[in-house]
Amino acid sequence: xxxxxxxxxxxxxxxxxxxxxxxxxxxxxxxxxxxxxxxxxxxxxxxxxxxxxxxxxxxxxxxxxxxxxxxxxxxxxxxxxxxxxxxxxxxxxxxxxxxxxxxxxxxxxxxxxxxxxxxxxxxxxxxxxxxxxxxxxxxxxxxxxxxxxxxxxxxxxxxxxxxxxxxxxxxxxxxxxxxxxxxxxxxxxxxxxxxxxxxxxxxxxxxxxxxxxxxxxxxxxxxxxxxxxxxxxxxxxxxxxxxxxxxxxxxxxxxxxxxxxxxxxxxxxxxxxxxxxxxxxxxxxxxxxxxxxxxxxxxxxxxxxxxxxxxxxxxxxxxxxxxxxxxxxxxxxxxxxxxxxxxxxxxxxxxxxxxxxxxxxxxxxxxxxxxxxxxxxxxxxxxxxxxxxxxxxxxxxxxxxxxxxxxxxxxxxxxxxxxxxxxxxxxxxx
Numbered sequence: 037x038x039x040x041x042x043x044x045x046x047x048x049x050x051x052x053x054x055x056x057x058x059x060x061x062x063x064x065x066x067x068x069x070x071x072x073x074x075x076x077x078x079x080x081x082x083x084x085x086x087x088x089x090x091x092x093x094x095x096x097x098x099x100x101x102x103x104x105x106x107x108x109x110x111x112x113x114x115x116x117x118x119x120x121x122x123x124x125x126x127x128x129x130x131x132x133x134x135x136x137x138x139x140x141x142x143x144x145x146x147x148x149x150x151x152x153x154x155x156x157x158x159x160x161x162x163x164x165x166x167x168x169x170x171x172x173x174x175x176x177x178x179x180x181x182x183x184x185x186x187x188x189x190x191x192x193x194x195x196x197x198x199x200x201x202x203x204x205x206x207x208x209x210x211x212x213x214x215x216x217x218x219x220x221x222x223x224x225x226x227x228x229x230x231x232x233x234x235x236x237x238x239x240x241x242x243x244x245x246x247x248x249x250x251x252x253x254x255x256x257x258x259x260x261x262x263x264x265x266x267x268x269x270x271x272x273x274x275x276x277x278x279x280x281x282x283x284x285x286x287x288x289x290x291x292x293x294x295x296x297x298x299x300x301x302x303x304x305x306x307x308x309x310x311x312x313x314x315x316x317x318x319x320x321x322x323x324x325x326x327x328x329x330x331x332x333x334x335x336x337x338x339x340x341x342x343x344x345x346x347x348x349x350x351x352x353x354x355x356x357x358x359x360x361x362x363x364x365x366x367x368x369x370x371x372x373x374x375x376x377x378x379x380x381x382x383x384x385x386x387x388x389x390x391x392x393x394x395x396x397x398x399x400x401x402x403x404x405x406x407x408x409x410x411x412x413x414x415x416x417x418x419x420x421x422x423x424x425x426x427x428x429x430x431x432x433x434x435x436x437x438x439x440x441x442x443x444x445x446x447x448x449x450x451x452x453x454x455x456x457x458x459x460x461x462x463x464x465x466x
Contacts, residue, residue, distance in 0.1 A: 077104030103443025116343035147314035153276035153301035154182025156311035164237035166329035178405025180246035249394025306348030372453035
């Protein structure tokens, strides 16, 4: 297949945009080749500017639960645009979407909308600090919560618990209050509490999607809840990626663990830029203008984004069983690929949660970031490239999650499995 138009577009973009992309993972650096420039999407498919079509297992990194250009969401957006793009003033759509979001979560009494997942998490942490009067936070290696300064950290040297900046431009003073723990390792969290009596919150992806799909063990989450309760610390579930993807009622409905604050994004925007954070009324009462913790955004609650979110979540509410159907399809996909891989001597670890799926080329189960990083990146890159050439678009990083949409059919799943069998044969034969 030809990708000449994408190559030319990428060359031009590199002279105008740093790295030629507006988000680093899009650059295809970890899988090789050049990013494909997309011209349109329809249902399960994306088409690039060279005219190549792909079954899309990324779905805009999660938001498109109902596929590209879902008719009801598209119609809602078009109707909203007719009344104005933005007002910087309240609209009823904000309350309608808030009511709908709250109806799904036992832990949320009130919600505030923002414009991205990064903004939602940054604001949730500020709220937790304001509510507790404490400064330190605990996060987990491998969990990504956006690119705000306090969360761009890497492990300190030796036995240090507090993180060091992982990006130039982030002062050490901004990360000195961020403590790092290992995912699914409760002893590492206990060490954080031993090192600090000033921990405002623990933030975790209860179903991690940014080191590949790595769900937290239920027992681990219950132990986190107990530690937080014992120390007056808030527990934040970052469900920007997993919210309405793993379950319609959040990770708490899967794990039985109730968080204090939840951050959301992706699906609640139906393809438009939206984030949100919510909690019980007592916590949210601390937020300005009701309380002293300041947070604001000119385009927060944008009417177009609210319309898209309302359409997406209303459709989901009317057919909540869709998540179970998509989980069955996702499981069929990864189990089929795993079987094909094993026939050619390739080890593959797989998992699904709702409409999310993940796989690693590894001989042992993946429980944390170190396990994920030890998987075979070269095999993944080869798999990605060969599947792409056959018309199947997977996430361009082994540290990302795949997504099933309602537009992806059982027949497409079977076609994908058959193509993967060809690819694994080629990889095994060198």
